[in-house]
Amino acid sequence: MRWKIQGYESGNPTSFSREESASEATIELLLERLIARNLTDDEITDATLRHTAHFTVNRDKQRGKPLQLMTTGNPYYVAIEVISAPRP
Secondary structure (H helix, E strand, O other): OEEEEEEEEOOEEEEEEEEEEOOHHHHHHHHHHHHHOOOOHHHHHHHHHOOOHHHOEEEEOOOOOOOEEEEOOOOEEEEEEEOOOOOO
């Protein structure tokens, strides 16, 4: 799968923007790691051991639309599946 990943802060795009090829699970792990850079050691520990909301990655799949993964918090990151046009 190919993904377009964009960082946001207060609804505005940040300088982090890229396209990557990876599985959904790998992109989810990447989003968790990106958001962890903005958390304290205690928040990372709680999120990992107690499953608190700091690492929540929401999955949004609507019929006819690309799959979208998004982290919670601020800043946050969005990964949207890039769907290629079918070849003639």
